[in-house]
Amino acid sequence: MKNDRGDIELAGVCKSFDGVTNVVDGVNLKIADGAYCCFIGPSGCGKTTILRMIAGHEDPTAGEIVIGGQNVVGLAPAQRRTAMMFQSYALFPHLTVRENIAFALRVRGMSKADRLRAADAMIEKVRLTQFADRLPAQLSGGQQQRVALARAAITEPRVLLLDEPLSALDEQLRVQMRQELRRMQQELGITFIHVTHTQLEAIALADLVVVMEQGRIKQAGPARDVYAHPHDRYVAEFMGGQNVLSGRVEKVNGASFTLAQAAPSGIEVPLQARPTVSVGDKVDIAVRRDDVALVRPGKDLPPGCTTSLPSRVLAIEYQGYFVKVMLDTVPDDQFVAYVPEKTFFADPFTVGDVVMATWATGSALPLA
């Protein structure tokens, strides 16, 4: 019964190590065959536990894990036709690159000649031919990662599970290996599930981004959805790039509502996905940091902007192609504007300047 479908369904999956608290708490998720899925969340949010349950290194306390239409709970890792790439790779230190990659074939009883031939083909695929006889300790981090990938891929799994695969690498290599992962995924045409705590990594790679907090899924969807349209304050803050403001609804008028704020005008917010707002509700809204424009007091607001909040510049960080300006716009939360470099230096602010923070009314997003 060879089933090559790598679609995964998690249904009501729970995991508890101590029988009291659930590390994974009722997770439901569908991942399409051949998708690149990233689980993201702070450490301890249960993302690695989910990965290990899919791999078969942990059993769920409750729920089903279905791969290619088959419930795999209780099956041994190798029977699931999943393969795992471990954090910091777990390459066998006593085996050469070739022997490491051929390991899975060796334990399946394949003859030495056959398995070395297969391993060599895989080594070529990850461009490590000249290092085939080296030991892991003699390889650089990037090369080790490619060995780990090749070792996991040689069994032709239908799902490849990657546990923080890029965390052991330095910044530059990380970007490079990121592309390599994506290339391998497309070449192999199988489902990749990748656990990370780096937002940039997730949105750069994934077809499906799953944001987690305390064992629960907070939001799952395409990268752009999750980044640009966070459901709630947690996702907005975790994914970054957003300013989150909160306040009470002052009035609701047609397609928008107004949030009471220190500013005399209040904040106008389009209703969008939240038609059920009523006066007096406490509401969080998100405004992208790169949507915020800064105007000197007394000057005209750009077109489409109805809200402007007087703020003082707290700090300025030069970031290259943009300038990060930190403001005291809202009392409790941080408020940041990403100003394009050219715009900023046309009329630079200094710390302590008073500016009006404004944005196009349509770009304010009410959160759940």
Next chain:
Amino acid sequence: MSAVLADMPETIAPATSKAIAPSKGGRPWTFYVLATLFAAYVLALYGPMFCIYILSFQDIRGGLVFPMKGQSMHWFVDLFTQVRTGDVKGSFDRSIKLAVIVTVITVVVSFLAGLGFRRRFCGDTFVFYMTIGSLVAPGLVLGLGTGLLFQALGLNASWYTSALGAQLSWTLPFGVLVMFAVMSRFNHVWEEAAYDLGASRWQSIRLVMIPVLAPGLVAVALFGFTLSYDEFARSLQTAGSLNTLPLEIWSMTLNVTSPSLYALGTVTTIVSFIVIGASLGTIVLIQKKRGSRTKG
């Protein structure tokens, strides 16, 4: 921050003159004091041993003390031919055989125990303290107990039954402790990776754990061999009628007053050094083969 510091000037005394200045590449005086202590320790450690090695090469006029009287191999020949020095050759033979058996059992049992102790389970602490108990219990008392036990059961005490067991009660705790230290350096993710790639439990032990842990297992073997080869207190009441080498040496210290005794010391030390050298050599060789020093 500066305000905080300004508020509490009287609480921070200026550094005393004893505060250490950044080193300018030279050695502090403590280095020379401790280096002298270390040298003295090593000298005291090896000095006496080398004295008896040297004295064992005297000729027939030789005595137990310096000065050296001539040079020959006389006392070595005497050692293995004279009846008055006892059955050195036979006890030597038995001790080596016994040490080999003890080594094999120690390595296997300690390795398995090391595997078991990796996870906490009901009763593990009890067994652990039993092991520690076996280590600290007075050897002679244990030996007597074992001897009496064999007597009570109507079994004959001999070097390959009661003495073997008595020695294991000494070598196994060391083996288990060394195994603990060795296992703690084994990344259990390697094992998990092996399972992930389809290995059975036995395959993961054979293809991953044993090769990775090989240097540690050699260390356990070294402990097993040398501790058995040198074991005295526990063997005394359990070896039966045929002596092991340390028992032979013991009886020689009581009634032999010739450099034969020193010659025996030289011979056993050579054996020890061969075993130590072979073990350490093997460990170094394995590490070197792993190429952990070179980076590609």
Next chain:
Amino acid sequence: MQPSSTPSRSNLAGWLYISPLVLVLVPFFVAPILVVLAASFFATDGFGGLTPGFTLASYVEVLHSALTLKLYLATIKFTVLTWIFTLIIGFFVAYFLVFHVRNQLLAIGLFLLCTVPFWTSNIIRMISWIPLLGKEGLINQVLLSTGVIRQPLEVLLFSDLAVVIAYVHQLTIFMIVPIFNSMARIDKKLIEAAIDAGASRFDIMRLIVVPMSKSGIALGTIFVVSIVMGDFFVVKVMSGGGSASVVSAFYEDVGVLQYPTAAASAVLLTLVLVAIVSLILRTVDIRQEITR
């Protein structure tokens, strides 16, 4: 669905792995101890024959004997002296290797140099003091020829001094290894931070190195104390029969087939030893110490 680490399943696997160990320790450690305990309550016919029964006569005899106190005092004297010397030498040797030898390969080499004699015969190492300490030994020869003394010193060999020398010679390694282990784990940056804060060498020793090597010291102490208290051989040979310890008296008792009194004194000694060791174990979790 059961969680993967079902307690009963992991218990079974654990016991399966350690069953060979248990199968050796039960007949060769637990049973002999119980035999000795039983024998201490038996009566004897004075010729090595034991009469099963229950009598405290042996304990009464041991506890009433003036000799017992003397033996314990002697044993404690040897233990304390040996402990102090091995601790001081072991601590500073380990300190030297960890903090003063900058080349790590050299440090490991020197460490191995210290450990090699541990793997050679203890008996041989002990008798190797004879040509040095004897009446006509090297030390006396040197002292006589330099005119420091006129008569050869007789206290050197076959004396309490010789016993302590032999113990320290054999057992310092048991201090060096665990102390070296715990010191090697001290982050060198802590020392630098202390220097930064203006600490003197003594402050660093007192406030950082000693507290952080405590578990190594405890482990070494267990080794040294239990070996010295359980020894009879060094005392017998190096004191030339002049001194005795609890176990050497035990040995004499066994020699004259006084099994019950020997057993009673062994049980008492074991109790003392257990008390000392468990007192030390309260300050250190050996298992964690080794696996850390």
